[in-house]
Amino acid sequence: xxxxxxxxxxxxxxxxxxxxxxxxxxxxxxxxxxxxxxxxxxxxxxxxxxxxxxxxxxxxxxxxxxxxxxxxxxxxxxxxxxxxxxxxxxxxxxxxxxxxxxxxxxxxxxxxxxxxxxxxxxxxxxxxxxxxxxxxxxxxxxxxxxxxxxxxxxxxxxxxxxxxxxxxxxxxxxxxxxxxxxxxxxxxxxxxxxxxxxxxxxxxxxxxxxx
Ligand code: E4P
Numbered sequence: 719x720x721x722x723x724x725x726x727x728x729x730x731x732x733x734x735x736x737x738x739x740x741x742x743x744x745x746x747x748x749x750x751x752x753x754x755x756x757x758x759x760x761x762x763x764x765x766x767x768x769x770x771x772x773x774x775x776x777x778x779x780x781x782x783x784x785x786x787x788x789x790x791x792x793x794x795x796x797x798x799x800x801x802x803x804x805x806x807x808x809x810x811x812x813x814x815x816x817x818x819x820x821x822x823x824x825x826x827x828x829x830x831x832x833x834x835x836x837x838x839x840x841x842x843x844x845x846x847x848x849x850x851x852x853x854x855x856x857x858x859x860x861x862x863x864x865x866x867x868x869x870x871x872x873x874x875x876x877x878x879x880x881x882x883x884x885x886x887x888x889x890x891x892x893x894x895x896x897x898x899x900x901x902x903x904x905x906x907x908x909x910x911x912x913x914x915x916x917x918x919x920x921x922x923x924x925x926x927x928x929x
Contacts, residue, residue, distance in 0.1 A: 719890065721907075722768070722898035724728070724878065726751050730901040731764055737908065740767035742842075742898040744798070745774055755791075760839065762792035770820045770840075771799035773808075781808035789817045796820045796839060801829045813837030820876060822875055830862045834871035840896065844879035845889065855879070856888040863893040883907055 720739035725731055726747040731738075747805050748754040767808055771791070773784040781804060788797045789812075796818040799805040800852030805821065812819045813836060820840040821833035825848060833841040843862055862875050874895035880886060883906050888899050899907070 719894070720767070720874075720876075721897035721904070722770075722896060722902050723904060724853070724880070724898040726754070726757060726761075727901070728757060728764070729758055731761055734901065734904055735764055737904065738765070738767070738814075740769060740796075741765050742770040742798070742876075744772050744822070747831065749802075758791060758795075762794055765821050766794060768780050768818065768820075768840075769794055770796045770797045770798040770822075772800070772822060776800075776802070776804060778804040778807050781805060783809050785815075785817060789815075796798070798822045801825075801833060801841075806832050809833065809836045810837055822878070824862075825858070827858065827861045827865055830873075830875075831865060831871075832875035834866060834869075838873045840874045840876040842876045842878040842898070845877055845885050846879035846881040848879075849881070856892060857893040859889050867893075 722740045722742050723731060723734055723738045724742045726743045731741055751757045756779045758771050771788050771897050772779050775781045775784050785797050785808060789795055797812060798820045799809055801821050801822045809819055818839040820842055822842045824830050824843040830841045843858050848855035859877050876896040877889035877894040878898050878900045880903055886897055
């Protein structure tokens with residue numbers, strides 16, 4: 719399984735590069751940096767795994783044009799396409815060209831199945847944004863994983879909009895192939911206070927015994 723960092727910050731990506739398999743960005747995250755396209759190029763140099771960059775067009779022809787341009791940026795670029803009907807038609811084009819894709823803004827099982835049928839590399843169901851509406855984001859991950867398994871779809875389920883380590887654990891239990899998390903959650907995934915307290919005690923005891 720893969721862990722991705724959901725970030726456009728070069729500082730965060732460099733800090734966690736040893737612990738992640740790739741990076742996901744979106745237009746909101748990239749709007750926070752000065753030079754978005756330069757930043758994306760740098761990200762693809764720091765990280766050898768998949769780096770998702772989202773199209774900002776909405777018509778079929780414009781999305782297809784962007785797919786061509788974005789896929790040329792680097793060999794590890796994954797083109798992120800919104801799960802609209804135009805996005806799905808453009809996905810067919812990307813699949814026919816062997817271009818890697820991440821179908822984003824997925825909020826239903828049926829949207830995910832269309833992405834899989836049309837050859838998406840990843841589909842990104844958003845957990846937190848469903849929870850925000852009082853719905854059950856993790857249940858969507860369970861359902862999509864089960865359905866993909868029933869039909870042997872190759873599309874990977876990439877859990878997104880993750881708000882807590884509890885989301886990460888639940889997504890892994892559901893069988894999610896990949897999970898993208900903000901830096902704050904990745905830190906919580908790596909750190910446990912009892913590990914540090916325990917290590918302090920071990921080293922203090924060892925050093926005392928040497929005196
Ligand atoms: C993933 O690809 C998205 O960029 C991201 O996970 C969205 O998360 P948010 O709902 O916290 O904005």
